Amino acid sequence: MVKVAPSVLSADFAELKKDLDSIKNCGADWIHYDVMDGHFVPNISFGYSILNDISQVTDLYLDVHLMIENPMKYVDEFIKAHASSITAHIEAFSNEQDIRAFIQHVHHHGVNVGLSIKPATPVDTLIPYLDDLDLVLVMSVEPGFGGQKFQEQAISKIEQLDQLRQERSYLIEVDGGINATTGMLCRQAGADVLVAGSYVFQAENRKEAIESLK
Numbered sequence: 398m399v400k401v402a403p404s405v406l407s408a409d410f411a412e413l414k415k416d417l418d419s420i421k422n423c424g425a426d427w428i429h430y431d432v433m434d435g436h437f438v439p440n441i442s443f444g445y446s447i448l449n450d451i452s453q454v455t456d457l458y459l460d461v462h463l464m465i466e467n468p469m470k471y472v473d474e475f476i477k478a479h480a481s482s483i484t485a486h487i488e489a490f491s492n493e494q495d496i497r498a499f500i501q502h503v504h505h506h507g508v509n510v511g512l513s514i515k516p517a518t519p520v521d522t523l524i525p526y527l528d529d530l531d532l533v534l535v536m537s538v539e540p541g542f543g544g545q546k547f548q549e550q551a552i553s554k555i556e557q558l559d560q561l562r563q564e565r566s567y568l569i570e571v572d573g574g575i576n577a578t579t580g581m582l583c584r585q586a587g588a589d590v591l592v593a594g595s596y597v598f599q600a601e602n603r604k605e606a607i608e609s610l611k
């Protein structure tokens with residue numbers, strides 16, 4: 398069954414513990430943690446110290462999505478803050494050697510590792526790394542903000558990644574504009590993890606919203 402990863406970007410930060418308990422009780426599988434630096438994306442969210450605090454009060458899998466320049470500079474802080482997986486954008490690296498170093502470093506610390514692609518980045522850019530990844534994150538909106546409209550070209554990317562993994566074992570995760578309708582399209586295309594921010598946190602009934610994604 399598909400996993401649902403509510404994005405805490407859409408939570409009420411003044412009531413974070415309450416919101417974390419609520420999504421867990423409503424059936425969330427993972428917590429999706431969006432890190433934005435105001436450079437790689439035109440928005441600032443939160444860093445590793447809040448992740449560490451969250452890790453003290455939840456046992457849910459902590460799925461870190463780094464939307465930052467120079468992921469290597471901060472990756473150790475997210476490892477120390479108990480990330481379960483760390484996903485960086487392939488567009489944030491300038492060469493293949495740095496991407497391989499990032500993957501190896503995260504694995505060396507026993508943490509799962511992913512690469513993400515923006516809407517304009519083709520799946521082919523990921524092919525050299527697919528054997529070494531635990532997770533591939535397909536952005537179905539331009540990274541930076543919650544509450545945007547799902548971009549349909551994500552579906553063919555998910556299908557392509559599903560075909561490419563015949564003998565591999567990475568999970569396919571999709572992020573941005575997910576609701577019951579777009580979530581179903583992604584599931585049918587082969588997605589394993591659906592990130593949903595506004596759809597879950599703004600729902601009148603979060604349990605029903607999460608169930609509708611599964």
Ligand SMILES: O=C(CO)[C@H](O)[C@H](O)COP(=O)(O)O
Nearest residue numbers: 540541543544573574594595
């Ligand atoms: O990475 C992200 C934005 O860059 C968020 O994870 C994503 O936008 C989730 O929000 P929503 O479900 O409201 O689109």
Ligand SMILES: [Fe+2]
Nearest residue numbers: 431462572592
């Ligand atoms: Fe995200």
